[in-house]
Amino acid sequence: MPFSFDFQTRSALIAFLLLLAAASSLAQQPQAASTLQQITSELEPSNGVWTAQQIAAMGRLRDAALRDAYATTELQHLTDNIGPRLSGSPQAQQAVEYVAAEMRALGAEVQMEKTTVPHWVRGVETGQLVSWPGMGPDATQKIVLTALGGSVATPAEGLTAEVIVVDSLKDLNALSPDAVKGKILLFNEHFDKRLAAQGLGFEAYGQAVAYRAGAPALGASRGAAAVLVRSVGGAEYRLPHTGMTEYDPQLTKIPAASVTAEDADLLVHLTSQGHVRMKLTLTPQTLPRADSYNVIADWKGSEHPEQVVIVSGHLDSWDLGTGAIDDGAGVAVAMQAIHLLSQSGIHPRRTIRFVAWMAEEEGSDGAQTYLAEHSGDIANHVGAIESDSGAGHPTGIYLAGKPELQAWLHPISQVLEPIGATQLVISKETGADISGLTDKGVPSFAPLQDGRFYFNYHHTAADTFDKIDAHELNENSAVMTVLAYALADSPQPAPR
Amino acid sequence: MPFSFDFQTRSALIAFLLLLAAASSLAQQPQAASTLQQITSELEPSNGVWTAQQIAAMGRLRDAALRDAYATTELQHLTDNIGPRLSGSPQAQQAVEYVAAEMRALGAEVQMEKTTVPHWVRGVETGQLVSWPGMGPDATQKIVLTALGGSVATPAEGLTAEVIVVDSLKDLNALSPDAVKGKILLFNEHFDKRLAAQGLGFEAYGQAVAYRAGAPALGASRGAAAVLVRSVGGAEYRLPHTGMTEYDPQLTKIPAASVTAEDADLLVHLTSQGHVRMKLTLTPQTLPRADSYNVIADWKGSEHPEQVVIVSGHLDSWDLGTGAIDDGAGVAVAMQAIHLLSQSGIHPRRTIRFVAWMAEEEGSDGAQTYLAEHSGDIANHVGAIESDSGAGHPTGIYLAGKPELQAWLHPISQVLEPIGATQLVISKETGADISGLTDKGVPSFAPLQDGRFYFNYHHTAADTFDKIDAHELNENSAVMTVLAYALADSPQPAPR
Incomplete structure (x- = not known):
């Protein structure tokens, strides 16, 4: 970056x-010609x-x-x-x-x-839905994700919590203060692919990456157990994008990962229908x-x-x-x-x-x-x-x-x-x-x-x-x- | 398919x-107009x-x-x-x-x-290079792959062997009879993306998928320990493509996986420079x-x-x-x-x-x-x-x-x-x-x-x-x- x-x-x-x-x-x-003459001179x-x-x-x-x-x-x-x-x-x-x-x-x-x-070293990183609307007996659903750089680990056996999705800080602020307490908070800020397609990828990146950096502090300040961000990038191939995240030294460090655009869309759809619980396992080490x-x-x-x-x-x-x-x-x-x-x-x-x-x-x-x-x-x-x-x-x-x-x-x-x-x-x-x-x-x-x-x-x-x-x-x-x-x-x- | x-x-x-x-x-x-009249009639x-x-x-x-x-x-x-x-x-x-x-x-x-x-169930699937030309101390390289449908498993602890790459059956036939014995054989048949871009994706698929189906028999007939195929598909996002493979009942069933186009290219490049050894772990089950x-x-x-x-x-x-x-x-x-x-x-x-x-x-x-x-x-x-x-x-x-x-x-x-x-x-x-x-x-x-x-x-x-x-x-x-x-x-x- x-x-x-x-x-x-x-x-x-x-x-x-x-x-x-x-x-x-x-x-x-x-008129335009005279502008051009000026530029040329x-x-x-x-x-x-x-x-x-x-x-x-x-x-x-x-x-x-x-x-x-x-x-x-x-x-x-x-x-x-x-x-x-x-x-x-x-x-x-x-x-x-x-x-x-x-x-x-x-x-x-x-x-x-x-x-x-x-010296941060990536470990295991898995996401799995454990309950969701319409779930059948013995069903499982994988969530494709990757730890953000510098993330702390979950317990080795993973943490399981309800997923709450917000599209923006404004949406988060509109929730009741306890709404995300103990939960996994997903920031679903979209990377603007149309901007990127016009060659303004850095503009699109700048808009979305603030959440990648700020998610752990925003989540921790409201008692979230972990944070996810929608991948900051334009791929449509179930590909998670990593990148550095940041912790506020005054707040609890909570695990942070990036889900693919597809998995973010899935979580948006399922949480719109009812409660979704997810098991998140990240075992990176900060040496x-x-x-x-x-x-x-x-x-x-x-x-x-x-x-x-x-x-x-x-x-x-x-x-x-x-x-x-x-x-x-x-x-x-x-x-x-x-x-x-x-x-x-x-x-x-x-x-x-x-x-x-x-x-x-x-x-x-x-x-x-x-x-x-x-x-x-x-x-x-x-x-x-x-x-x-x-x-x-x-x-x-x-x-x-x-x-x-x-x-x-x-x-x-x-x-x-x-x-x-x-x-x-x-x-x-x-x-x-x-x-x-x-x-x-x-x-x-x-x-x-x-x-x-x-x-x-x-x-x-x-x-x-x-x-x-x-x-x-x-x-x-x-x-x-x-x-x-x-x-x-x-x-x-x-x-x- | x-x-x-x-x-x-x-x-x-x-x-x-x-x-x-x-x-x-x-x-x-x-002249063309008369052809068109004929078609129209x-x-x-x-x-x-x-x-x-x-x-x-x-x-x-x-x-x-x-x-x-x-x-x-x-x-x-x-x-x-x-x-x-x-x-x-x-x-x-x-x-x-x-x-x-x-x-x-x-x-x-x-x-x-x-x-x-x-009733085939996918298990662990990992690939890792353990030695290659230019490898440094304590270095590792991941090979992104997925088991082909119906594949048998490797030992649970994986199998480690040299990788041999061939572009086609003709290349394989040109090798000495023992050249792939005990080795991991990669068929690097390319999916023709230019055909696919012209709307002839099934043509491109048909050309490449024969190796996906036939690889285990071709490999086993020459004593290979396992086979890999270059993914049959057009993605360029380190994405492996699965799909059914086939075994010849007369031959040993050997594990079969599909590597991404990127990983196939990496293996081609490294094997062109010298010996490459890879650890392959696949634990699917056929129930x-x-x-x-x-x-x-x-x-x-x-x-x-x-x-x-x-x-x-x-x-x-x-x-x-x-x-x-x-x-x-x-x-x-x-x-x-x-x-x-x-x-x-x-x-x-x-x-x-x-x-x-x-x-x-x-x-x-x-x-x-x-x-x-x-x-x-x-x-x-x-x-x-x-x-x-x-x-x-x-x-x-x-x-x-x-x-x-x-x-x-x-x-x-x-x-x-x-x-x-x-x-x-x-x-x-x-x-x-x-x-x-x-x-x-x-x-x-x-x-x-x-x-x-x-x-x-x-x-x-x-x-x-x-x-x-x-x-x-x-x-x-x-x-x-x-x-x-x-x-x-x-x-x-x-x-x-």
Whole structure:
């Protein structure tokens, strides 16, 4: 999960872009034409920052990115050979060592930055209806669910209670204070698939994920025995979506799981007819925090090696799938940036720093460690890029920072025009792991991607290597590499 | 699964229809126009079988079908309130009693036809890689799988063996005779999703399902310890597809499971790199055969009550989902035919016989019993309809019987024109449960449906009520009801 919950700015900008598109289709009309002239003059072809030689080098990096099999091969190794990489797991450690070795092999200067991470381990997770309206003798019904990340366990033999369904906090507040006491409370907030189908998956995610995070506190405050949420995601294949939940330290920690959209619908239907009782068994364990690492690999700058541009993704993943779209893809794309520089022998003025962040899924502990360890050095961070929204076809770049960045980067969008990645969209957020840097004024960036399908697989067992289109993965690598080169080789750092 | 494996005839006919469509688009050209005239004259608007009053009654039944909430409500009860209905299970018995009571409530004459059925019960089913190329210390990898119907169990503690992958029987035959001895053999035959996307899902199914059925014998004949098949279906959501498998009584019965497409790809990739060992645990039980029933409900004919037209679907389902598309939908559509006759008070000349078949998924025992019980009465069966391909928008009718049936039914296709169900496609097969009647010369029929999505859900946990579009369900009910009325009220029975 790359973004937190404030989407107003991005929404406004997307709306603005849609308006631009509409304006473009009205180009025959005099009024619209004058608007277009204004836009064109704002974003003029060359802004004098980069030389023709530099622009040509960017074109070569872009083309090399599209031909390079490196990211795909690395991603398949991370997902197939190493597998799921939950923070604190043996595979997460294996991935740290593997990526460090690969970066060393490319000639980068590698540093293992120690951090501590949550160590939560999934256990048994089953749901079964034990009574419901219309139930026949000896009948059973399975409820497909998965524990939310960080959930406490039920008793090992399970807990059995009545299920109460609410569609929203408003519905919950309308119930009598004791209505959910001792019961299993399901928040049936729907993921808006129509928004996602229009490419606004993060908008849909932002709307629904608040319940995933807040459910245990909302339930515990009313005495619920456990909470369920409708899966936050777009799949219709009886597939539960996991993800981190949160506890209020002042309240009882109650077990929390995510049911599939189908099972939520079933519970809605049956509870509308009468009393429904369910047995819920979750046996996850929260072990002592574990040692782990951010993998940092510097491709040293030729003029200002102390100044850095970060290219990054997060190396940890959820445990149900193998973390291909979230976020092996981001790590692989960032690895490929170093591979392309190594292959071409280019050393830009400033250092390009690869980072494979640890524990993004469970609180971004790696990123917090980085921020603390580099607190005296923020001024030397001239830019930070993270890819953590999958590997769909990129249509441009999200940027967080001064509005001037948009015009400053215009030549880059032209270099990326052959792959269709021309949009430069100002956003408050670019990536969770670089949000601390963003907050301290470091210009930050993310590929802007076709996200129509991301939330079908996100945080599920189906987040596997086959979901990756190798060409689109390379398009993202082209975006990250060209942008990183531009930030690292400009005469002056990007405006901040 | 409604059809067996011979699809040549249907394919040829679909190709013919595509040619017709192409011809239609060339209608401006003289040559094509003359072809069209020929077709039009063959299928003239009225063939004199039914009166204008009867045609008007069909139109009223069609319109009433589209407005009726009965099928949807019944289907939701079967799937949500009763749940999975595996042969021999308590829920299958509950469904028998429920459907019989519903048919009695409509005024039909109900008969419970006793049959015996397989009683196979799914157990634990897990797959785990225990060693593979690139495996790190303490690493684990889950293989998502489900036992095939009828599979024997592994030892309770599982069996661990090397995995060998073959893409086809040809590949298997190319291996040395001992190559799979003691090993777990995966047949990686792909379900052709491109065929399915073109509406030829049954073609794709027919190609791949032979391995699902034949795998245990192929494996056992070479000494394999167990067999796996790549799931026969189109889903890309880490969803295993179950379905019946077969044993050769001359050979050792070895455990058989279906892995997801993703897990098959993983095994292909890892075995291409070196040795892969897997622990497979399946604990299904094959219990003694159980008593069960076909539910038969006669809506008595006014002139020839001894002559019958069957409307049907199968009541049993696989156990992973709740059997909505396979085949609660078929049962509900057939129930609605009786509901519409009951509501309208129409009693056609002949009896319309509702049948909810039992045990289609595990060998069609119910249908075999029916055939044996009614062997002296086949001549009185003037037609049989089964819906067992989901509830997608119907584009016409499959028919098995004399070629004259096509012209004979032309007025029916005109009545169904407002819902787009105009195609009359001759097929060798219509439905598994009515194939015995077909073989004995009874004209048989099935709705011809948009099957692009059926095999995404077929035999999986995701075959649930939400997959049903209520309007399309009603369109199918319109097809079945109008056709049944036409067969039951024609002056003479359909040509046979």
